[in-house]
Amino acid sequence: MMWQRILAMIFKEIRQMTRDPGTVGMMLAMPLVQLMIFGFAINNDPRRLPMAIEVNDTSVFARSIDAALRNTTYFRVTRIVGAPGEGERLLKRGDVQFVVTIPVDFGRDLVRGERPQLLVTADATDPAATGNALSAIDQAVAGALSHDLIGPLAARAQGPSPVDLVIHRSYNPEGITSHNTVPGLLAVVLSMTMVMLTALSVTREVEQGTMENLLATPLRPFEVMVGKIVPYLFIGVVQMAVILLAAHFVFHVPFAGSIGLTLASTLLFMVTSLALGFTLSTIAGSQLQAMQMSFFYMLPSILLSGFAFPYRGMPRWAQWGAEVLPTTHFIRLVRGIMLKGWTLGDALPHLAVLVLMLVVLGTVAVRRYQDTVA
């Protein structure tokens, strides 16, 4: 008899589960997505990192170093530049992770045994992304030169390294992880609350039947949307203030860029996230589904956006996936402005992406959110 009662419950639960295919799909998709992300996408020893070589010397040695660095699995020389300062500009914009500067008269000084300087500048905002690569660079350079230092120059290959390798960790010289994590946290915390809160608040109105009453009044969809979004913006502003103050006073994160640009970017990101939450709410049928969707959005936002793991360590497909997440672009923005001192010009491409996302999501949300029921 007891078994009959338990069976009755089991059948009921299974039936109810099948009535909600979204939840079941989510439960089955979740492990697959996690397997993909953790199994394939995440890599804590990123290789093939983009590098620029600023060549101010045309000797055979410069070309050897170039070739040797290309041959390491850690670096992928994407740009060869000649103009002084050009390498640093690429580094700041985030186009490359490393710049190797071969100084004027590098070849001549090397032959003379004067141990010329070879400057390696790394974008160390994310210490995890650069550590292994930097330890590989020394050997690569020495190996490259030993091929050229033959015959009368063989003596140069003996003893101490023939070049003075100077490594400069830009933007985070001490390699402090929190300098990278805390600004990223701003993005993660904001997207979590903004997306989830709006998605839940709209579906709650539908679930509780208050939406029908709202729609029967002269309130227009756009007005409901703005009215719902503004209070959450205040919450977002408080969260932002807490994180930025903690970043400054507790974690001593450098603040190289303008505060105004940071605030403007954060506001833009908040509104974009709210629009996304609104869009989700027009798709979700219940608060439970809205919650699941928000969670499904948060997973890649934390793992793929560059917050928890280096973006450049991920395979191409994962990088494309990250590009469509607002969080990815906001993380670059806030790290760029705070740590690298981005100006409006540097920030513009990412701001433009966020504006585009806002326009698309806002349009979808308003179009899907009708002033009629059902």
Next chain:
Amino acid sequence: MSEAPPVDLPVIDVRGLTKRFGGRTVVDNVDLAVMRGRICGFLGPNGSGKTTTLRMICGLLIPDAGEGRVLGCDIRRERAAIKARVGYMTQKFGLFGDLTIAENLEFFARVHGLDRRAERVAEALERLGLATRSDQLAGKLSGGWKQRLALAACVLHEPEILLLDEPTAGVDPQARREFWDHIHDLAAGGMTVLVSTHYMDEAERCHEIAYIAYGRMLARGTIDEVIAASHLHALQGEGAGADRLAAEIEKRPGVAMAAPFGAAIHVCGPDMAALQAAVAPWADRIAWREARPSLEDVFIHLMRGAEDHSVVAA
């Protein structure tokens, strides 16, 4: 915004309203006209399309076919204007349970852009008899009070038309009586009321009724008109065991339906002579007299006569 129509034109005037959900025609070619200041009862079995029709009238749904004007505004193109001048009380309590009574009213006053907000809210609270409990959360109210509050919220902006969707479901008789007194007061003040209900006694409190089943309008008019148009005749039988004869009598030719009424039996059919012939076998122990068919007789008769057209191939 369109001008209000002259007094002699109906304030609700819709023709051929049709709404389909999936392959199901929920409302099928419904016409309805209600004059200013009238209370129109909207009756029909569960799932007959009453709520959908009300939603099309107040601009919450756009009909798939049909047209009409509410307060002179087109129900397709001028829905915003309609929403501003119509009050709609949903079947399910749709106010904010986590706001207080006063806060709920204040919200609707703001949404409608009313002047003298505090005054109007205070007046409404006074009328409701809730002035002393204005700080109570709306979600904590009992069913009858929730219904009163919902009504107060949807008449706050003094709408010209009030649409009520089964407003008295689950409310005790005392509260129902007060509710209907209130509705009549509002109608006397010029408000037009369209109210859906299942209760026959409530139908009889309306100036006129409209009966819808399977999405189709089956009868319209005053109660006398609807009963007359049904061409039904009824007999009331009293005597020993009269109430137990229903099943047997209903099988006789000429009898549309038979139902026990206390100790008596109520029989009706389309032809009086046939009806009398049908009950003749029991004439010895039961006294039959002619009776007026009830609204319930008419509605059940109409519903049985109507086929379920609502399911069509998609």
